[in-house]
Amino acid sequence: MNSGSWETVMSDAGDAFDAHYALWTDERKDVASTKKEWARISQLAEISHREYRILDAPCGQARFADPITSAGHEYVGVDRSPFMIEHAKAKSSAQVVLITRDIEDCTFDMEFDLAINWFTSFGYDSDQSSKRCLERLYSALKPGGRLVMEIMNGQWLLNNLSATEKIVQTFDMTYGTVRDVNYVTADGIWHIMDRTYDYSGSQSHSSFAMRVLTADALTNWLHDAGFQSVDIFGSDERPLTNSDPRMHVVAVR
Numbered sequence: 001m002n003s004g005s006w007e008t009v010m011s012d013a014g015d016a017f018d019a020h021y022a023l024w025t026d027e028r029k030d031v032a033s034t035k036k037e038w039a040r041i042s043q044l045a046e047i048s049h050r051e052y053r054i055l056d057a058p059c060g061q062a063r064f065a066d067p068i069t070s071a072g073h074e075y076v077g078v079d080r081s082p083f084m085i086e087h088a089k090a091k092s093s094a095q096v097v098l099i100t101r102d103i104e105d106c107t108f109d110m111e112f113d114l115a116i117n118w119f120t121s122f123g124y125d126s127d128q129s130s131k132r133c134l135e136r137l138y139s140a141l142k143p144g145g146r147l148v149m150e151i152m153n154g155q156w157l158l159n160n161l162s163a164t165e166k167i168v169q170t171f172d173m174t175y176g177t178v179r180d181v182n183y184v185t186a187d188g189i190w191h192i193m194d195r196t197y198d199y200s201g202s203q204s205h206s207s208f209a210m211r212v213l214t215a216d217a218l219t220n221w222l223h224d225a226g227f228q229s230v231d232i233f234g235s236d237e238r239p240l241t242n243s244d245p246r247m248h249v250v251a252v253r
């Protein structure tokens with residue numbers, strides 16, 4: 001698979017967020033890494049000493065539930081993958097709220113001080129749906145509340161693709177190898193993962209496509225969703241450059 005739009009890619013995608021994906025993230029995003037990421041989120045959110053009500057959407061396996069509740073905040077996680085929510089429930093404490101739902105269908109109204117959309121958690125659908133997700137996250141926040149995102153930098157992808165036409169990433173894991181092949185399609189920047197999990201004795205395949213935006217385009221989408229101010233940084237606390245593969249975003253309602 002090396003061409004086509006979101007519709008053609010997703011038609012044979014299946015459920016990408018399955019048990020093999022969970023093993024893959026468990027290994028890449030362990031407790032130490034998650035703790036470090038939470039420290040960065042707290043910094044971007046400028047968390048003060050009061051108790052926050054925090055929406056993690058999508059939450060995946062709710063790996064932030066522990067550091068967030070341990071810091072004395074309230075945690076609500078939303079994800080549309082029933083597998084991920086069941087996996088999260090099996091690991092989480094009773095005070096954590098976990099909901100199986102598409103962000104697009106959430107109706108939270110000015111309930112949260114902070115919304116987290118972290119680790120490539122945006123753009124898996126049509127642009128119309130993705131824009132609605134941003135509107136839902138905006139509505140969920142109290143006035144002055146913040147949305148913090150971690151997402152691929154479209155400009156970096158474009159720059160690298162122009163040199164190599166495609167980027168192949170291979171991750172060697174304890175349980176085998178995961179191989180991603182990333183392309184840009186004719187209708188804009190789409191990050192297409194054609195992923196084969198190869199854990200000893202068990203293989204699975206999934207494909208999914210994700211809209212990737214440049215910092216300027218994402219800023220426009222966030223303003224269109226209602227956010228007052230948008231700041232985008234590199235992942236190492238410095239200003240964003242074209243050589244940063246990832247972006248850290250702070251949008252204030």
Ligand SMILES: C[S@@+](CC[C@H](N)C(=O)[O-])C[C@H]1O[C@@H](n2cnc3c(N)ncnc32)[C@H](O)[C@@H]1O
Nearest residue numbers: 017058059060079080081102103118119121124
């Ligand atoms: C790469 S995982 C990241 C999960 C989590 N944010 C983390 O840091 O571990 C992406 C997750 O997004 C979920 N997802 C993607 N689009 C969604 C949407 N529109 N509504 C709810 N969940 C969504 C998938 O089910 C998957 O669990």
